[in-house]
Amino acid sequence: MTHSPSRPNGRTVQLMATCLCDAFFDDVAKATVEVLEHAGCEVEFPENQTCCGQPAFNCGDWPASREVMRHTTRVFEGDKPVIVPSGSCAAMLFHGAPLEFEKEKDLPTVQKLANRTWELADFLVNGLGIEKWPGRFPARIAFHRACHTRGTGSGEAALKLLQSIDGLEVIPFGEAEQCCGFGGTFSVSFPHVSSSMGCLKLEHMTASNPDFIVSGDMSCLMHLGGLADRGGQPVKTLHFVQILQSALHRHG
Amino acid sequence: MAEQKVELFARRLDRGVQQAVHSNSAAGTEKRYTVLGTDYSAPDDLRRLAGQIRQHAIEHLDTYLEQAEQSLKRQGAHVHYAVTAEDACRAVSDILQKAGAKKVVKSKSMISEEIHLNDHLGSVGIESVETDLGEYIIQIDGDHPSHIVKPIIHKNRRDIAKSFEREGLGDYNDDPETITRRARVFMRDKYLQADAGITGANFVSAETGRLVLVTNEGNSRFCLAAPKIHIALVGIEKVIPSDAELAVLLNLLGRSATGQQLTVYTEFINGPARTDRPSGPQEMHVIFVDNERSQILASDCREILRCIRCGACLNVCPVYRQASGHAYRSVYPGPVGAVLSPLLAGKNFKQLADLPKASSLCGACNEVCPVDIPIPDLLLKLRNRGHEEHAPSPGTPPMGAFAKLASSPMLWRFAMKSNKVMNLVPLEKLPLPYLQPWLKTRTLPEWRGGEFRSWMKDRRKK
Ligand code: SF4
Numbered sequence: 096m097t098h099s100p101s102r103p104n105g106r107t108v109q110l111m112a113t114c115l116c117d118a119f120f121d122d123v124a125k126a127t128v129e130v131l132e133h134a135g136c137e138v139e140f141p142e143n144q145t146c147c148g149q150p151a152f153n154c155g156d157w158p159a160s161r162e163v164m165r166h167t168t169r170v171f172e173g174d175k176p177v178i179v180p181s182g183s184c185a186a187m188l189f190h191g192a193p194l195e196f197e198k199e200k201d202l203p204t205v206q207k208l209a210n211r212t213w214e215l216a217d218f219l220v221n222g223l224g225i226e227k228w229p230g231r232f233p234a235r236i237a238f239h240r241a242c243h244t245r246g247t248g249s250g251e252a253a254l255k256l257l258q259s260i261d262g263l264e265v266i267p268f269g270e271a272e273q274c275c276g277f278g279g280t281f282s283v284s285f286p287h288v289s290s291s292m293g294c295l296k297l298e299h300m301t302a303s304n305p306d307f308i309v310s311g312d313m314s315c316l317m318h319l320g321g322l323a324d325r326g327g328q329p330v331k332t333l334h335f336v337q338i339l340q341s342a343l344h345r346h347g
Numbered sequence: 348m349a350e351q352k353v354e355l356f357a358r359r360l361d362r363g364v365q366q367a368v369h370s371n372s373a374a375g376t377e378k379r380y381t382v383l384g385t386d387y388s389a390p391d392d393l394r395r396l397a398g399q400i401r402q403h404a405i406e407h408l409d410t411y412l413e414q415a416e417q418s419l420k421r422q423g424a425h426v427h428y429a430v431t432a433e434d435a436c437r438a439v440s441d442i443l444q445k446a447g448a449k450k451v452v453k454s455k456s457m458i459s460e461e462i463h464l465n466d467h468l469g470s471v472g473i474e475s476v477e478t479d480l481g482e483y484i485i486q487i488d489g490d491h492p493s494h495i496v497k498p499i500i501h502k503n504r505r506d507i508a509k510s511f512e513r514e515g516l517g518d519y520n521d522d523p524e525t526i527t528r529r530a531r532v533f534m535r536d537k538y539l540q541a542d543a544g545i546t547g548a549n550f551v552s553a554e555t556g557r558l559v560l561v562t563n564e565g566n567s568r569f570c571l572a573a574p575k576i577h578i579a580l581v582g583i584e585k586v587i588p589s590d591a592e593l594a595v596l597l598n599l600l601g602r603s604a605t606g607q608q609l610t611v612y613t614e615f616i617n618g619p620a621r622t623d624r625p626s627g628p629q630e631m632h633v634i635f636v637d638n639e640r641s642q643i644l645a646s647d648c649r650e651i652l653r654c655i656r657c658g659a660c661l662n663v664c665p666v667y668r669q670a671s672g673h674a675y676r677s678v679y680p681g682p683v684g685a686v687l688s689p690l691l692a693g694k695n696f697k698q699l700a701d702l703p704k705a706s707s708l709c710g711a712c713n714e715v716c717p718v719d720i721p722i723p724d725l726l727l728k729l730r731n732r733g734h735e736e737h738a739p740s741p742g743t744p745p746m747g748a749f750a751k752l753a754s755s756p757m758l759w760r761f762a763m764k765s766n767k768v769m770n771l772v773p774l775e776k777l778p779l780p781y782l783q784p785w786l787k788t789r790t791l792p793e794w795r796g797g798e799f800r801s802w803m804k805d806r807r808k809k
Contacts, residue, residue: 157734245709280744282785283782
């Protein structure tokens with residue numbers, strides 16, 4: 096998976112909050128706005144946004160997914176950077192959508208949106224050139240590099256920012272390249288395999304007792320958090336942007 | 348609700364087997380990573396280069412295949428083409444019967460598994476012995492390989508010791524060295540008695556007709572030491588333009604497959620014995636097998652033909668680690684199999700159309716693939732094809748209603764807010780068939796639909 100090297104990096108950005116943040120994780124969406132504003136951006140939120148269409152795409156129902164994507168391209172018109180606080184939804188816009196539109200007439204429209212899309216950490220570091228994040232966050236965290244950021248600069252970017260925060264320690268764990276087992280509808284059509292993958296991931300991530308389990312994708316964290324909760328051994332999860340936000344607050 | 352077949356298999360899989368597959372695979376992944384990372388500063392660049400080499404080869408297969416045929420003939424080999432698996436089996440037995448051959452020794456070859464060669468040879472009264480230790484154990488157990496490089500990854504040495512005892516290869520002894528020694532003694536006789544040796548090929552160079560075989564046990568050399576006839580079964584996609592590309596491909600193959608810089612044996616075979624080169628079989632036959640490959644080449648999944656069968660994608664795959672190879676009901680398991688097997692099934696595509704679904708699309712397979720095959724993209728394309736052809740897919744929620752909802756902002760916003768009632772009812776009681784499998788092992792967070800939107804609105808007013 097690769098991404099267009101020359102993407103717009105202006106300071107007025109459009110936020111795609113993602114359906115999960117819309118439904119469950121308003122805190123993460125709010126943190127994203129605050130962090131982007133701190134970085135000097137003006138954040139627009141196109142009201143008519145819904146979902147990136149990934150569930151249908153992954154199920155193989157591409158006509159349904161394209162219907163959603165066509166809506167999304169209309170909502171996010173223009174040429175401002177589109178920022179997504181999720182590796183997998185960002186990848187849907189810049190990689191999945193061009194794939195499902197390969198044989199469609201409106202591929203150029205979809206490609207245009209793809210070329211403007213940034214995953215949040217990637218934008219902060221590689222778009223805006225931020226190298227170091229101010230503030231303090233005294234904690235030990237285990238960071239899961241969400242799978243949909245493979246081959247992109249996102250994982251490294253998030254780590255770079257996190258590691259620059261005063262007091263924060265990122266601790267390594269085993270089989271780090273392994274998936275959390277979520278996989279969207281995979282988690283409901285393969286519940287046993289998916290849960291077993293998740294439990295293994297949790298085992299590795301919690302092995303050295305981190306204070307938080309962190310990722311750039313709420314879907315992974317929802318899965319891991321939900322598993323740990325049901326298993327009677329809850330863990331504390333945080334999106335990396337929530338750490339950036341908290342660090343700012345502790346900065347004063 | 349009906350269950351996905353891979354899921355069902357994984358759920359019922361013996362825990363011991365699952366753990367063996369997991370630890371063995373994880374060790375393989377680790378070794379590959381260390382060796383590649385130590386030896387090369389930019390292994391990903393090398394993978395991409397290898398991908399381009401293989402992509403170029405398959406896109407010009409018509410030219411290179413013809414060239415390979417000419418070169419092989421120049422070397423003194425006979426060249427045959429087989430369109431189907433049955434054709435390939437028949438080609439082998441025809442050659443053997445014409446020569447009056449009754450006994451053959453085989454080195455490991457996935458394509459011979461693919462065409463079920465041993466069954467066919469058995470049915471025409473020809474004894475065929477697998478000489479790769481793992482494959483031999485599979486053969487005496489009437490089992491199937493569960494990994495393309497480590498066929499008995501699902502077995503432990505106690506199982507093997509029992510099989511050897513049953514076959515009369517000595518009293519029960521599960522010491523690996525003893526097992527290997529006994530196999531070696533048994534094989535020696537087989538090599539000496541065999542009329543023909545059957546191998547696969549890892550690569551065939553179009554330029555020189557050189558056939559390249561890599562093994563770790565050296566068994567393929569023995570297969571070609573005493574017998575008079577050598578038959579090589581080769582998938583048409585194995586052809587590469589010239590010997591030069593081997594520098595890239597062989598360096599990646601060993602490292603990706605077993606974490607070795609090079610396999611213990613790498614053989615370059617330049618045709619049958621000649622007066623100036625008297626050793627080896629006098630007769631050499633190369634059978635190029637299509638078996639649906641030209642259909643795959645014509646499809647939008649042709650990248651899978653780049654595959655050099657290293658097995659790295661199996662090792663790293665979290666689903667393979669949970670389900671093991673037999674869950675895939677086909678010769679090629681894991682990520683490569685989830686793409687290749689339904690395609691090789693040809694008109695029976697639908698019977699294996701569930702395999703591409705057995706993936707969280709995590710992309711680890713693509714990340715380790717030495718020829719950079721975009722496996723997740725191919726899985727997605729095949730899911731789309733399965734959907735178009737109405738292949739059964741238990742547990743996959745229908746997406747029509749979702750698409751309507753997600754393309755009408757008014758409805759969407761309404762749903763976001765109104766779903767808050769979900770916080771008031773015990774979710775386990777809801778008649779939502781696709782929610783229950785989630786809730787069995789996982790909780791859901793509190794529904795907070797619309798919260799962010801109102802926060803954002805207020806913020807803008809300020
Ligand atoms: S698909 Fe790639 S990783 Fe998998 S077996 Fe083939 S070459 Fe190896």
